[in-house]
Amino acid sequence: MASALAARALAGGNAVEVIGRDLAKARDLAARLGDSATAGTFGTAPAEMFGTPPAGDIVILAVPSASAVPIVTQYGNALAGKVIIDITNPVNADATGLVTADGTSAAQEIAKAAPASAPVVKAFNTVFGHVLTPGRSADVLFAGDDAQAKASVSAFIDSLGLRPLDAGGLEMAHWLEGTGLLMISLARNGVGNFDFTLGVNALS
């Protein structure tokens, strides 16, 4: 997802910094992406983690759901003032259920761990990675509580050539995560593959 989103973001005229726990891998991806992509690492020592803010205004957590809260906690105030996009699908091992408790979501747990000035927007979790291949379009459902952050994420999605669709407040992240789970089940059952999108077809 990091690679697919970064490629699409660059094509849409955005600056991209790839950050990974393995600097060599981050550099390799940045080189493959070309354009103006740069690489950063959150390093191995806590002092480096706390001291190195990501360069961008928007930070996309393209990591396994279980890693997201620890990463945001490690960064702490280095994320102050950023908009955090949570793309994670917190599904169990056989993708038959969510690992989050009822009444919450991965995105809401990330928001609790993030600085107050770093609003979390759930987005992209209902888009399969290869659907982001250049030239393909999809609806990107998103949810969040901060209007300015949502406007920024909406503009970002638009810049990727995708259609942003506001699903409401961050409490809707639970249902977006359920939708991600549903999509995986559809891929394994009725649809039979992962090469599809789920969107809204407005009739009026």
Ligand SMILES: NC(=O)c1ccc[n+]([C@@H]2O[C@H](COP(=O)([O-])OP(=O)(O)OC[C@H]3O[C@@H](n4cnc5c(N)ncnc54)[C@H](OP(=O)(O)O)[C@@H]3O)[C@@H](O)[C@H]2O)c1
């Ligand atoms: N694949 C999809 O179609 C899709 C669609 C929608 C949403 N999502 C969600 O997007 C997220 C990423 O999915 P993916 O398919 O891109 O997974 P992936 O290919 O396995 O990539 C996961 C990335 O997370 C990094 N990572 C893992 N644990 C980490 C940690 N503790 N600290 C720092 N970095 C860590 C990995 O780094 P290393 O290379 O160093 O291991 C790797 O770069 C997941 O939450 C998934 O649910 C995926």
